[in-house]
Amino acid sequence: MRIGYPCINRSIGCTPSMTFRLASYSEERFLSTVAANLACLQKILTYNVEHGLLFLRITSDLVPFASHEVCTFPWQEHFSDTFHDLGVYCRDHGFRISMHPDQFVLLNAPDEGVLRRSIDELAYQTSVLDLMGLDRAAKVQIHAGGVYGDKAASMDRFVENYTRLDPAIRARLVIENDERLYSVADCRVIHQRTKIPIILDVFHHALNSQGEPLAEVLSALSKTWKKYDGLPMVDYSSQQQGKRQGAHAEHIVPEDFTLFLQDSQPFDYDLMLEIKDKEKSAALALALAAGDPRLVTRAV
DNA sequence: GGCAGTCAAGTACGC
DNA sequence: GCGTACTTGACTGCC
Numbered sequence: 241m242r243i244g245y246p247c248i249n250r251s252i253g254c255t256p257s258m259t260f261r262l263a264s265y266s267e268e269r270f271l272s273t274v275a276a277n278l279a280c281l282q283k284i285l286t287y288n289v290e291h292g293l294l295f296l297r298i299t300s301d302l303v304p305f306a307s308h309e310v311c312t313f314p315w316q317e318h319f320s321d322t323f324h325d326l327g328v329y330c331r332d333h334g335f336r337i338s339m340h341p342d343q344f345v346l347l348n349a350p351d352e353g354v355l356r357r358s359i360d361e362l363a364y365q366t367s368v369l370d371l372m373g374l375d376r377a378a379k380v381q382i383h384a385g386g387v388y389g390d391k392a393a394s395m396d397r398f399v400e401n402y403t404r405l406d407p408a409i410r411a412r413l414v415i416e417n418d419e420r421l422y423s424v425a426d427c428r429v430i431h432q433r434t435k436i437p438i439i440l441d442v443f444h445h446a447l448n449s450q451g452e453p454l455a456e457v458l459s460a461l462s463k464t465w466k467k468y469d470g471l472p473m474v475d476y477s478s479q480q481q482g483k484r485q486g487a488h489a490e491h492i493v494p495e496d497f498t499l500f501l502q503d504s505q506p507f508d509y510d511l512m513l514e515i516k517d518k519e520k521s522a523a524l525a526l527a528l529a530a531g532d533p534r535l536v537t538r539a540v
Numbered sequence: 541g542g543c544a545g546t547c548a549a550g551t552a553c554g555c
Numbered sequence: 556g557c558g559t560a561c562t563t564g565a566c567t568g569c570c
Contacts, residue, residue: 248564261566262548301564308548343562346547357549420552486561515564533549547566554559 241534242510245522254280257301292537293337296401307360318528327372334539337378346399348385376468384422419444437465441475458507477514492521
């Protein structure tokens with residue numbers, strides 16, 4: 241079990257998610273932004289090695305507008321050495337890496353334009369991991385998509401579109417249960433037809449499920465990950481008190497997290513903490529997990 | 541320097 | 556059919 245947090249670090253003074261308005265697009269702006277983002281990503285990796293946090297989600301904004309038609313610059317070639325170096329650093333230090341396209345990426349969209357843009361975005365995110373030379377255990381996670389008034393037909397469309405994807409994308413794609421539309425049970429139906437691995441989002445499962453116990457779910461989902469996919473990934477967060485149901489908490493709740501570690505025994509997984517204060521809660525989680533035989537904080 | 545409104549992209553839902 | 560909520564960090568224009 242590696243522990244990590246998503247995308248940005250609040251204490252190192254840079255962000256790998258620098259972007260700009262579409263109206264401000266220029267090649268100069270694009271190049272300087274990507275260069276700064278990549279430099280910041282290296283800083284975050286270094287910080288994480290020093291703090292024993294070996295699971296990192298890379299931000300979708302690393303290369304702004306990468307999948308947009310406005311971006312015609314061959315950034316893959318231009319930055320290939322930098323990506324390569326980042327990848328070597330990740331491998332040397334035993335990192336697990338993931339990416340998570342946002343809500344606009346819908347593999348089951350009935351609209352052809354939405355589908356095409358979604359696939360373009362998946363191609364971009366996949367290519368980042370490919371350029372870094374990471375193996376198949378580095379994943380791109382999405383939700384199953386929309387319902388569009390007919391869930392069965394929408395799941396059929398997911399399966400169809402998934403099957404037609406470039407193998408390079410398919411090798412990295414995994415799906416995650418969401419808090420409203422597609423539960424773990426729904427994802428398992430899609431898995432049966434595609435063999436796509438399933439990420440468990442513990443918080444979403446609490447909000448959208450038939451109450452299947454954690455151990456039962458982990459047991460089933462672990463089997464959807466092949467050896468070359470790496471350990472299963474799990475997203476963890478908790479409810480922000482006083483906010484709308486589903487709102488992510490600002491800080492980790494130590495008692496809940498300790499309980500989760502106990503309840504998830506004996507399953508092993510890499511854990512992504514979707515908590516707003518990022519590396520701060522991740523450090524606390526590490527402390528709470530100290531002594532857990534599953535925990536890994538440095539390259540072996 | 542600080543603040544409020546806005547931002548490439550989509551869907552679901554209430555009225 | 557239309558407007559709004561969802562989610563969220565960063566940009567941008569205005570004071």
